[in-house]
Amino acid sequence: MKNYFYYKDKKQVVPVLDKEKNKLAKKKLAEIYKTRKKLIPEYFLEKWQDVALYNPSGDIEKANAILIDPENGAYDLSNHLNNMTGKEWVKFSCSWFIFNALQKDLKEEREISPNTQDHPATFSPTMIEDFVKFFTKKGENVLDPFCGIGSTLVACKRTGRVGYGIELNKKYYKLSIKRTPEFKKNIFNKNAEDIKKLNLPKIDYSISSPPYWNVLNRSTKNFKTDRTKNGFDVNYSEHQDDLGNVEDYELFLERLAKIYFDIFDLLKDGGYLTVIVKNIKKEGKMYPLAWDLARILSKKYQLKDEKLWIQDKVGLAPYGYPSAWASNILHHYCLIFKKK
Ligand SMILES: C[S@@+](CC[C@H](N)C(=O)[O-])C[C@H]1O[C@@H](n2cnc3c(N)ncnc32)[C@H](O)[C@@H]1O
Structure with a gap:
């Protein structure tokens, strides 16, 4: 029986x-x-x-x-939050995870277009799937205001969510559409600072990784030489609206925060926002981008906490050696906010 x-x-x-x-x-x-x-x-x-x-x-x-x-x-x-069993829920609740690029994702990207390698800083759809599955139910709306080549949108496609994306660079925008043609009408080649003009519907969840200030414009020589040799982009664009080109750190924070505050108004009550960022260093000085953003966005959102994304397959460079302490930063903060 x-x-x-x-x-x-x-x-x-x-x-x-x-x-x-x-x-x-x-x-x-x-x-x-x-x-x-x-x-x-x-x-x-x-x-x-x-x-x-x-x-x-x-x-x-x-x-x-x-x-x-x-x-x-x-x-x-x-x-009311997701379609997970208690066991799946608890598994995701760990405050850290190790994730390195997956062959499966790279293969999917390259099959669509070899040009996806052009983008200097993408994240993996598989990694984002876990977030999307935790913070939404099937059929709900997910927004990435810095969608790049559409990794969040691919995660939405794979998990049966409805993806929305904004991307300033036309080349990346076109790749997003190529990867997820089903979301074509939801993907905009626009400045995310104009998000309020886009007539977006209510959003159930937003996840994104913005430019890490102008870090790409001052990346190490090796990064630039290697990528230039292969014909890949070394920054997102030369566009003045590109937040990766804002020189002044405080101004960058202000413009970035304004975009996430605009998203607050689009989010459903009780909806979550995840922002993936890193603390960064410039000429020996640390700029706590993740912590600064957490503090600023808390003026409107409820800061729930963080989930640390750790990469353990990236080589270590001898920064500071042999005279000073300087770490290799191989972790990102997935900051989790809630609209209360
Ligand atoms: C860290 S990347 C995001 C990559 C994306 N997660 C992916 O996997 O493809 C940041 C993106 O923000 C875009 N961007 C920069 N300023 C922007 C703006 N004002 N509005 C919309 N997109 C912008 C850049 O072109 C870049 O593709």
Whole structure:
């Protein structure tokens, strides 16, 4: 006989063997399907015949979660944020993660166009998929105001979310469209500072990585020589609206923050914003870009916390050696804000 009810026993999710309780659970599941179908993620609907009811203490009256495979955890029907089971949720909640570029993503990019290598600072769609899956449900709207060659949009395509993007550089904008033609009408070749003029719909979640100030304009000689030799871009553009060309640090912060404040007005109440940035160094001085942005954006948003993205496959350069301390910065801050 199929088990319709599970509970937790000594940290293990196990079936309740009582026949009466299983009968009751089957009835309750049918009722949930009839009256609360909208709350059930697609994955559970597709396999509804395999779904069982779950309550950790085995209280059928209070049971409000469903599962298919106990190994994957149970989905709480009062989850308003995402389509994740408790197990998946907890896994994402770790405050750090290690992520290096994936061959799978590079292959996908290059199949679309070898020109994707032109862009000097992209992130991986696979990495962004995890964020999008945590902060939205299927079908919801996700915005990247600095979408580059469209990595966030690819993450949206893969996870069934609706992607919106803004990108100043026409070449990158065109690559975004090439990678995600389904979002063509949602991708704009514009200055993100004009976001309010774009008539965007309500946004459920925004994730982006802005220019890290003008860091590319003063990258190390090797970076420039290697990329120039291969015919790749060494900065995003020469455009005056390109935030990567703003010389003054305070002015850069002000213009960047204004874009995220405009997004505040587009975000649904309770929606989240993730900004991926790094603290940077210029001529021996540290500019705490991540911390400064966290402080400034907190004037409007609630700063929830950070998730550290660590790259552990990047070579170490002998900065400062042999006389002074200077680290190789191989971590980024994924700053997480909420619209309260
Ligand atoms: C760090 S990159 C983002 C890359 C993107 N995450 C990807 O994976 O392709 C920052 C992007 O912001 C764009 N940008 C700079 N200033 C902008 C502005 N004012 N409006 C819109 N995009 C801008 C740059 O052209 C660059 O592509």
